[in-house]
Amino acid sequence: MSTLPPVRQALADYLALRRTLGYELRAAGRILGQFVDYLDAHGAQTPTIDHALAWANLPDGASTAWRAIRLSAVRGFAAYLHGLDPTIAVPPADLIRHGPDRATPYLYSDREIGELIIVAGDLRPRLRAATYQTLIGLLAAGGLRVGEAIALDTSDLDGERDLLTIRATKFGKSRLVPLHPTAIGALGDYIHLRDQTRPRPICPALLVSTAGTRLRHANIGLTFNRLTRQAGIIRRSATCRPRPHDLRHSFAVASVLDWYRTGVDVEAMMPYLSTYLGHTDPKHTYWYLSAAPELMALAGQRLHLHLKGRS
Template identity: 55%
Template structure:
């Protein structure tokens, strides 16, 4: 492949990314990988995009895990499929060439007592600011089902106490939404904001949750602190696939919300649609995964079905 062909591919890549981003995809990693793929085609003087070149690149580096090789090939396959609509010379790699079945973790569903224990365990952190930050963050995740990244990206201006809601901007699919909060949650956020102003009065960072340096929290640091707190709270793995994860606070919120609906006799399907919107899922089908791994929820649903059949 010559430099002119490479330039045409990069222009096509730019258009491909614009098209998909208009649908709400971020694609930062995809952009990086596909530019690396084009570099590879130029460096190896490949004839073009075909199954052989896609596989050769996807299998780099040799020590990469199967999941990473599979992902690299899927990125090229999607791009090749897009190009093939206007260039019949582009060969789209077939599915299943690098088979990999990703084991999915079993959600660790937290009880109310375990969530409180997690928040109390923040006391092991080094100072009052870190303790309050992590305890408030855990409480917010548990009561809203927000993604960790969404909570980290919150700015002070996103917490609307007068309307008792949060504005969650630029989420996983490029969407924004408003999340209503219980008055007790608003009170907890107000308390943290007041204390935060005392600790970080000189910080000009707009983030709601601040690090000791007065900057926005980093996910890796939040994850590390959570693991320490989980150990302190006595939360241990329930199986090899079911370990305490901070993301499972989101699963727990979804399951608890559906259990409340069933307990009060509410319409489960209507509740599911509300939960899906509240969580920021673009399709209610994505919410089903959060619910399918909860024996308590399945049992409650079965009881309601049995009661309905007895009445009919």
């Protein structure tokens, strides 16, 4: 007879065990929570290889690398469950083969960002519309990761100094993010509406759901996909589809484009951009910029003028 606890409790135990060993597992914890939701929706008491593979291949059109990441997370959890109940199979590592097919960033134009904010305004109720309009604007204007925006508390906003405090980021560090006064004003307007709609907050989050709770990453993805379709924003290739995270890429590229156009010393400014984005190594920032043809053209022009001046 199996002594396996309910799968959701087993997941909590698994994550707690791994974290005591020093693993943060933020992304894995979120991904596995979605996997358990999938099992619940299909009435499954324990995961099987078929469940793991079917779930890992969601959503339709996801990159091979992303599907492999999802399967890898489930494999670790399944190995833990197998130790508790040997009848539970661990999915083979080669079920989803992948190579270096990192997703190509979708770089949004100002017009597309504006369209997203407009169509988000049609969401109902009004608080939900305002939340997604504010979220999209914040990602585009501040270059935040989606998880960082979700984790923001109201107390992290310093309206007097036009600053956001991003705490315990992807790499366990905190940073200050200056925002333009117009962005600070938009956040102030959102807080006013939020507090009118829900005068008794049930959590300290800056951005809240209609229930007053902190936003969930999975729900943001689903809603964002709907908004991009309504705005007529479609994938550009098999590896380039519009994602919320790409608003961060777009912020980085727009910043460097502006520096090139205004004659700023881009090389000297790159460490500042890396720090602003919370990157631990400038090479990660350069990856953000590598998929922008316009940026590469400006860089080529700058190099051509430099070489011409030396001749």
